[in-house]
Amino acid sequence: xxxxxxxxxxxxxxxxxxxxxxxxxxLVQTCQAAGLKLKVIDIEPLAIYRLLSSSDTIAADRSIxxxxxxxxxxxxxxxxxxxxxxxxxxxxxxxxFLSGNNFMDVPDWSGLDEIEIEGNDRFDxxxxxxxxxxxxxxxxxxxxxxDTVDAVYLVGGGARLKGLDV
Numbered sequence: 001x002x003x004x005x006x007x008x009x010x011x012x013x014x015x016x017x018x019x020x021x022x023x024x025x026x027l028v029q030t031c032q033a034a035g036l037k038l039k040v041i042d043i044e045p046l047a048i049y050r051l052l053s054s055s056d057t058i059a060a061d062r063s064i065x066x067x068x069x070x071x072x073x074x075x076x077x078x079x080x081x082x083x084x085x086x087x088x089x090x091x092x093x094x095x096x097f098l099s100g101n102n103f104m105d106v107p108d109w110s111g112l113d114e115i116e117i118e119g120n121d122r123f124d125x126x127x128x129x130x131x132x133x134x135x136x137x138x139x140x141x142x143x144x145x146x147d148t149v150d151a152v153y154l155v156g157g158g159a160r161l162k163g164l165d166v
Contacts (some may be wrong), residue, residue, distance in 0.1 A: 017043055044068065045077035045084055048155055053082070062150040065141075067134060069158020071095050074130070077135050078149055086141045090133045092138075094158035096126050118163025 002012050023039060031038050042050065048066055053056050063080045072093040078086035097115050117123045138149050154164065 027108070031152060044085060046075065049077070049079050049082075049084070052153060057153075063145075064148050065138065065149045065152040067152050067154050068156040069094050069130075069154070069161075069164075070156045074133075074156070074158065076134060076152075078138075078141050080145075080147065085145060086137075088137045088140075090130070092126075092130055092133065097123060097158075097161060112157060112160045113162070116162045120163075 005011050009083070020028065027041065028038060040047075040050075045066060045068070048068060049058070052066070055062070058064055058079075060082050063078060063085075066077045068075050068077070068080070070093050072091075072095055074092055076086070076088045076090070076092040077084055089112055095110060097117065098112065115123075117127060138152075158164065
């Protein structure tokens with residue numbers, strides 16, 4: 001994206017991602033074997049943003065966050081004017097809600113929809129940790145970019161937890 005800094009100097013912001021060629025080749029082969037025609041290969045936060053923006057859910061001029069709660073990790077990506085301007089990974093995922101006291105237990109992902117976290121004391125510390133990380137990240141973004149996050153969209157497996165969107 002092109003922009004001008006405070007002194008009026010023209011700047012170009014570049015977003016660069018490197019990936020091993022073998023990983024891309026394996027993905028292409030898998031899709032071809034399944035009879036799929038690839039149109040785009042993208043990194044996860046950009047793919048999620050493209051999906052949300054294609055449904056007219058997101059206004060391009062707003063700063064929006066996408067909180068992706070995955071199995072073993074979560075991430076916050078912030079977009080402004082269709083560009084990802086911030087990304088942060090949290091080592092916290094929805095498997096924490098499925099694990100018993102023994103961390104060697106294999107989570108039963110089919111039960112994710114049945115977990116009611118609102119008003120459940122068992123999950124209070126997990127929600128507090130997630131919210132603390134999220135708020136800390138949004139505050140850091142706001143300070144660094146002199147901008148506010150207008151909305152946060154919840155996606156990923158963790159979006160299936162009942163009461164998390166309250």
